[in-house]
Amino acid sequence: MIGFEVLAGGLLTTIQDLGRQGYTHLGITNSGAIDEYAYRWSQKLLDNHEGNALEILLGGLKLRATAGATLAVCGANLDFRINDKKQPIWQTHHINKGDIISFHQQSEGLRAYLAVKGGFKVEKVHGSYAATIKEGIGQKLSKGDFLAFVPTQTKETRHVPEKFISKYPKHLTLNILLSYQHDFFSDEQKEKFFSTDYELTPQISRMGYKLKGKAMIPSKGGIISEGITFGAVQIPQDGQPIILLKERQTIGGYPKIGSVLPSDCFKLAQLPIGSMVRFREINIEDAEKEMKGFYDFFKS
Amino acid sequence: MQNEAYVVETVSVDSAMLYFKEIICEEVLDQVQHAYLALKTLEYIIDLTPSYNSILIQYDINHYNHLSIKEAVLKQVSEYRKVTAEKSHKLIEIPVDYSKGIDLERVAEINNISTEEVIDKHTQTTYRVYAIGFMVGFAYLAKVDDTIATPRLSTPRDKVPKGSVAIADTQTAIYPQDSAGGWNIIGHTDFNDFSSFEIGDRVRFEQI
Numbered sequence: 043m044i045g046f047e048v049l050a051g052g053l054l055t056t057i058q059d060l061g062r063q064g065y066t067h068l069g070i071t072n073s074g075a076i077d078e079y080a081y082r083w084s085q086k087l088l089d090n091h092e093g094n095a096l097e098i099l100l101g102g103l104k105l106r107a108t109a110g111a112t113l114a115v116c117g118a119n120l121d122f123r124i125n126d127k128k129q130p131i132w133q134t135h136h137i138n139k140g141d142i143i144s145f146h147q148q149s150e151g152l153r154a155y156l157a158v159k160g161g162f163k164v165e166k167v168h169g170s171y172a173a174t175i176k177e178g179i180g181q182k183l184s185k186g187d188f189l190a191f192v193p194t195q196t197k198e199t200r201h202v203p204e205k206f207i208s209k210y211p212k213h214l215t216l217n218i219l220l221s222y223q224h225d226f227f228s229d230e231q232k233e234k235f236f237s238t239d240y241e242l243t244p245q246i247s248r249m250g251y252k253l254k255g256k257a258m259i260p261s262k263g264g265i266i267s268e269g270i271t272f273g274a275v276q277i278p279q280d281g282q283p284i285i286l287l288k289e290r291q292t293i294g295g296y297p298k299i300g301s302v303l304p305s306d307c308f309k310l311a312q313l314p315i316g317s318m319v320r321f322r323e324i325n326i327e328d329a330e331k332e333m334k335g336f337y338d339f340f341k342s
Numbered sequence: 343m344q345n346e347a348y349v350v351e352t353v354s355v356d357s358a359m360l361y362f363k364e365i366i367c368e369e370v371l372d373q374v375q376h377a378y379l380a381l382k383t384l385e386y387i388i389d390l391t392p393s394y395n396s397i398l399i400q401y402d403i404n405h406y407n408h409l410s411i412k413e414a415v416l417k418q419v420s421e422y423r424k425v426t427a428e429k430s431h432k433l434i435e436i437p438v439d440y441s442k443g444i445d446l447e448r449v450a451e452i453n454n455i456s457t458e459e460v461i462d463k464h465t466q467t468t469y470r471v472y473a474i475g476f477m478v479g480f481a482y483l484a485k486v487d488d489t490i491a492t493p494r495l496s497t498p499r500d501k502v503p504k505g506s507v508a509i510a511d512t513q514t515a516i517y518p519q520d521s522a523g524g525w526n527i528i529g530h531t532d533f534n535d536f537s538s539f540e541i542g543d544r545v546r547f548e549q550i
Contacts, residue, residue: 063388063389064388064389065389066389066390066391066398066400067378067389067390067391067392067474067540067541068474068478068479068536068537068539069474069475069476069477069478069479069480070478072389176477177477177478178519219352219354219355221351221352221353221354222353222359266364266366266393266394266395266396267393267394267473267475268359268391268393268394268395268396268398269357269359269391269392269393269396269397269398270391270398271353271354271356271357271398271400272354273354274353274354291475291476292391292474292475293391293393293473293474293475293476294475301353301354301355301357303355304355304356326352326355326408329355330355330403330407330408332355333355333356333403334403334404337403337404
């Protein structure tokens, strides 16, 4: 068999792509790479189309290659090594049969993406490779698993230009479009919302990021359950915002004040517990311009 | 339906919400079901998430902006109404073994009736699918007869087995997989086709 033998699965390593589309009416969430920016770079470096990558949370992953391959690593700095020798990320690498790939201590960001040229050969479920463990779709990688790929070798090494390499600040401003039930929040509440530095709690996952700061008080505590978008900011009974991400529930009944710009959610997904965020209002025209620019950048 | 019965609002950079009247009832559900069927044929739509009185529409921002999507949605929904007179009447029948209902007695006691009456009431109603969510294939069915409506357990169970037929307030549902949950379990079914549920479908339970 040609591919990677999994020697250690790490804390939470899953196969991801751009997510599962067209099934939310059955309660199946979108899932997909939580930091699409780093993920898309891993694909772009390898010219992968409709590919996939391993999303690696905080390291601990160890793989042995049974054949040569070209791979790319982007995203968090998790002390990526080949044969125990530290290697730069945000670029491609060529590996040979028997090489050991490993990720160790996290220093910047939370999640790294490891892609191979041509993608990992796994089955799609409902049109996507993305694992959603709570739905029983895919599993986290564990020792003894095997990840098949098609052996390829390209001569050229590609790098992400320095100016496009993500920095992961401890303070992040999130652009939010006020929408949904924002009129449940008085001007005073909104003023508080936009002037508070919120801290990331330990409850951060692929489903959502729970914040801690001044509590927001809506005029009504609940609504008739309705569809939830990526980046929606939900205010549950304790008044502490939750930013809903790739594995969010498809419907829910808590009031939402608006939606964070997807490109800011991708940055948020790399921030560790204790980081601070602040919200800034964005209008729909600017939001559209920003996201069209984001997608156009990766089209070329 | 009058135009003012629904409105399209921008909810995120690539999503709009079609809202109907803010009430849970069969008339609104019919409107949601019709609009859902209409929007299924609209191009460049990524995801549709219908629920009790709304449909979330995620669209491709290379083809629509926040203004053009509203126009397209309103046009699609109103034109579809003109050409489609008949409603979708899919009926799903669910065989239930009520002897496996571990909360059947509790439901009977709370409502001061016999367990046989609970079963009768539960099987006499034709329910509608008002929403699907919470977990994959979990269909919220309503409306349960008031005489058997029962609040959730005060402490949810860590594990409710797949196939459990349950009641919470005036809603009933089938657990599509093992899960934690606080609904009152009144029976068990081997029914397994959870992906066949769609908003607005009709559902009946049959005692076996």
